[in-house]
Amino acid sequence: MAHSRNKYADFEGLRERAVALRREGLSRRQIRDRLHVDNNDILNRLLEGEPPPEWTKRPNAKDDVRERARELRLPGWTYDRIQVELGCSKSSISLWVRDLPRPERRRTSEEAAAISRRGWEATLRLRDEERQQTKEAAKQEIGTLTPRELFLVGISLYWAEGAKDKPYDRRESVTFVNSDPGVIQVFLAWLDLLGVERRRLRFTVMIHESADVAGAERFWAGLVGTDRAAFNKTTLKKHNPKTVRKNVGASYRGCLVIKVLKGADLYRRIEGSWYGIVLGATRPNGEMSV
Numbered sequence: 001m002a003h004s005r006n007k008y009a010d011f012e013g014l015r016e017r018a019v020a021l022r023r024e025g026l027s028r029r030q031i032r033d034r035l036h037v038d039n040n041d042i043l044n045r046l047l048e049g050e051p052p053p054e055w056t057k058r059p060n061a062k063d064d065v066r067e068r069a070r071e072l073r074l075p076g077w078t079y080d081r082i083q084v085e086l087g088c089s090k091s092s093i094s095l096w097v098r099d100l101p102r103p104e105r106r107r108t109s110e111e112a113a114a115i116s117r118r119g120w121e122a123t124l125r126l127r128d129e130e131r132q133q134t135k136e137a138a139k140q141e142i143g144t145l146t147p148r149e150l151f152l153v154g155i156s157l158y159w160a161e162g163a164k165d166k167p168y169d170r171r172e173s174v175t176f177v178n179s180d181p182g183v184i185q186v187f188l189a190w191l192d193l194l195g196v197e198r199r200r201l202r203f204t205v206m207i208h209e210s211a212d213v214a215g216a217e218r219f220w221a222g223l224v225g226t227d228r229a230a231f232n233k234t235t236l237k238k239h240n241p242k243t244v245r246k247n248v249g250a251s252y253r254g255c256l257v258i259k260v261l262k263g264a265d266l267y268r269r270i271e272g273s274w275y276g277i278v279l280g281a282t283r284p285n286g287e288m289s290v
Helices: 002-007 011-023 028-035 040-046 063-073 079-086 090-097 109-142 147-161 181-193 213-224 264-281
Strands: 174-178 201-208 235-237 255-260
Touching: 011 028, 011 040, 028 040, 063 079, 063 090, 079 090, 079 109, 147 174, 147 181, 147 264, 174 181, 174 264, 181 213, 181 255, 201 213, 213 255
Parallel strands: 201 235
Antiparallel strands: 174 255, 201 255
């Protein structure tokens, strides 16, 4: 302890040397090593009021945005207006301008509501952009499926959405129902992989009676690329006046039912393959990071 007190006895002289080294452009670490100052509190006192040299400052990608936010705050812009203008969060703006004077409130409640609404809309746009970027990146990671990958996808799709045989209702037939055009396209590609000829397929549209039935029939016929002769009579769902339909609008086209004629053997292969997937999943080889 005596040695430590003697070391810093001439504090003012030590400070003069520290300041001189700082003005020469030395970093805190260089000054500490040069003067043998191991105590950070003492070093802080020695360098108090002396700004760090420019070369020690780390570049920040948001420096320009921060400076612009400060420029807008000075004439009285609110956090909401700055957020709309720059597309950054209000929490960041608050940190950047907290040392500046708070502007006087000059807007009406209607103006404040409009600004707040625009700020929220800007936030929603940013969230949607991030959402779409994540989806696009995930889509690009998939690439072209191998035949084995498509086979496994098709088995899983069918077991999730297709008709299944029951011990109390023996029906070994292949019938698949879905409303998603992408799912239908994948299922048809899977049938093509297995060599199931299109002439063995029969299609049925299932749709609410108050929807655009004719438009839905044209859509599904165009999607599967099959003559309308392969379509059975459309099944219409009766309207219940006590319920409020949510599946409305141009995007609602009902469901498409795909039935494979003489599909008993195919069904057995599907069921057996599915239980093979279950068995394989309980003893996976390696792990995949998501």
